Amino acid sequence: MINGALYQTTATDIKKNILAGNYEVGALIPTENQLEKMYGVSKITIRKAVELLVAEGYLQKKSGIGTKVISNNLFNKLSKAKSYASIVNEHGTLTKTILKIKLVSPTATPFEASDQKVLYIKRLYTLNGQPFIIFEHYLPNIAIQSELKELRHRSLYKILKDSGQEINHFKDTFKAVRLDAADQKVLQSANGLAMKRQRQGFDRAGNLIEFSIAVYDTNKFPYEIDYEV
Template identity: 45%
Template sequence: MKRKKLLYADIADDIRKNILNGIYAVGEQIPTENELEEKYNVSKITIRKAIEILAVDGYVEKKSGKGTTVISDRLFNKLSKAASFSSIIEMNGHKLRKEIIAIEEVQTINEDDDIQKTFKDKAYKLTRIYYLDGEPYIYFEHFLPVLGTIEALKQIESVSLYKWLAEFNKNVGRFQDSFEVVKIEESVKEKLNIAHTHLLKRVRKTVSTTNEIIEISHAIYDTSKYPYIIDYEV
């Protein structure tokens, strides 16, 4: 049967997962090329191509005669040339705090067409609030595939949502964002502590490296507190 991915890409994914899970810690070296050849039963050139992917993505640094050192365990290093919105906020001296309101399994028949089409009969729904300098700022609803247990999903309080997905081999490849101004439901207005009737809404589809939608999120932003900024490197 024909492989869907090149072998060296599979190996890079496996090493990346070990980095994200802390098996290969930042500042430490990954196994030598010879050790990796033996572990994966492949040629030296295959291992070198895998390490090259990790180096380009910003996870490791290879120095001649000194081995390959882990330099980052962040899920996104060079996914794109656009800085994340949360990092822009923090770089400008503000603090963001996340609070989970609810984690539940829902029947998708009660949700919009995209969610029903993507997740079929049921999905996990994660609802949370982002606070900007202590004030409610973003209302989030994340829809996710039913993986593991609700209890296991609660670990995102200490690790990122995308690292949780990566544990199930749902690795992020790209994002698709769309924006519109929408009328806000009273329940959301109460949670954001606002009187505004309309706010900016972002719908994000997270697409995996295998071209599967692995998350759909709806985010409502109180842009009167802070504007939505996109900062691209050129």
């Protein structure tokens, strides 16, 4: 029991570092020897902690290379399904670049009734250097305690959690669209067609606390979810 609690505590702390952006997606975490010294535990405890985070979809072990962070999403285990991000990561190097991050007026956003500004984040996702997703996020009621640039390496849901908000359930809608000229240029799309996804995140009281819009160039990589039966 003691060993079990110890490796779980170690895994929890490593996960906190991932969610806080201290270990960025695509980067290697410290080696086993380094983690042993950092936490003052045995090699077997570190290995169990890493195996747990691999099973949860946060880390990926690569022989001869090390252990890489593949996700900083609080919701890797929503169901018995392999997430889209995990599937994409298996096909190459997934990178996320923030194009814009700013506070905007709630006017003309889904949070018009709000009396405070909304955090707007626009990201570009690339796979092996090829742009294929543009994601725009709107987060209301965010308590900004630091400079916006300090939020760049935090996951979306870590930002929400730090503001005392947690997603309880999502609603997703999808449709085919024709890209506008600006998005077609960013995605370097040949035919200008894409899949549009609208995602709404609600808290336990049913309040909308996240609204996101994404366009996927599915010709470069299909939208795929691998369900476990």
